[in-house]
Amino acid sequence: xxxxxxxxxxxxxxxxxxxxxxxxxxxxxxxxxxxxxxxxxxxxxxxxxxxxxxxxxxxxxxxxxxxxxxxxxxxxxxxxxxxxxxxxxxxxxxxxxxxxxxxxxxxxxxxxxxxxxxxxxxxxxxxxxxxx
Amino acid sequence: xxxxxxxxxxxxxxxxxxxxxxxxxxxxxxxxxxxxxxxxxxxxxxxxxxxxxxxxxxxxxxxxxxxxxxxxxxxxxxxxxxxxxxxxxxxxxxxxxxxxxxxxxxxxxxxxxxxxxxxxxxxxxxxxx
Numbered sequence: 001x002x003x004x005x006x007x008x009x010x011x012x013x014x015x016x017x018x019x020x021x022x023x024x025x026x027x028x029x030x031x032x033x034x035x036x037x038x039x040x041x042x043x044x045x046x047x048x049x050x051x052x053x054x055x056x057x058x059x060x061x062x063x064x065x066x067x068x069x070x071x072x073x074x075x076x077x078x079x080x081x082x083x084x085x086x087x088x089x090x091x092x093x094x095x096x097x098x099x100x101x102x103x104x105x106x107x108x109x110x111x112x113x114x115x116x117x118x119x120x121x122x123x124x125x126x127x128x129x130x131x132x
Numbered sequence: 133x134x135x136x137x138x139x140x141x142x143x144x145x146x147x148x149x150x151x152x153x154x155x156x157x158x159x160x161x162x163x164x165x166x167x168x169x170x171x172x173x174x175x176x177x178x179x180x181x182x183x184x185x186x187x188x189x190x191x192x193x194x195x196x197x198x199x200x201x202x203x204x205x206x207x208x209x210x211x212x213x214x215x216x217x218x219x220x221x222x223x224x225x226x227x228x229x230x231x232x233x234x235x236x237x238x239x240x241x242x243x244x245x246x247x248x249x250x251x252x253x254x255x256x257x258x259x260x261x
Contacts, residue, residue: 001248012159016152052194056222056244057153067245074222 147177174198
């Protein structure tokens with residue numbers, strides 16, 4: 001895909017990146033709710049929905065790191081294991097996805113460096129655990 | 133006299149509620165010479181199914197109002213049951229879900245996230261290009 005010079009593609013990608021701001025705000029609001037009242041079905045469902053959507057599309061737009069984080073988070077949030085976690089731990093991992101979205105918004109590039117973050121390793125660990 | 137470029141274009145209906153996916157797929161398939169319409173939910177897809185001669189329906193599973201499974205069931209029990217259906221599934225879908233969908237009459241599956249060239253290859257094969 002010619003993301004750099006095709007004017008229509010540049011416009012489509014720009015709209016996608018713009019949509020990430022709304023998703024980042026929604027993630028932040030969910031984290032605030034969790035810190036106030038703990039994990040609720042509604043909040044977990046909303047987070048899983050956002051993560052599921054990003055897992056399905058971010059890589060196609062060239063942001064595989066966001067897709068990768070979202071996929072792990074989606075799997076984790078969609079399992080009953082999530083309710084066994086301390087709310088702060090959930091917020092820490094959701095904030096990681098929020099941070100990835102902000103990096104894409106700011107740099108318009110794939111934040112490869114985030115794959116080395118401890119939170120990525122934690123998400124992979126949680127994800128693998130629920131698959132076993 | 134120039135021929136109308138629309139005459140021979142195969143028509144594809146995309147049922148997908150995520151505007152960012154729908155827009156990108158529409159763009160790519162338009163560039164490949166297809167005529168594309170978008171349904172934003174399952175009900176719109178069912179309404180549009182009967183309204184035109186589609187060469188292919190691309191169907192997302194997770195949609196509001198009617199999900200992809202229900203749309204597939206309705207399509208296969210309608211007069212349009214011969215239209216091939218490409219189902220877009222999440223990576224997390226299990227083999228048994230895919231087997232169930234195949235039983236319901238889905239022609240092929242593509243897991244999200246997909247590469248657009250992969251999508252085009254699958255679409256071309258399903259419309260017989």
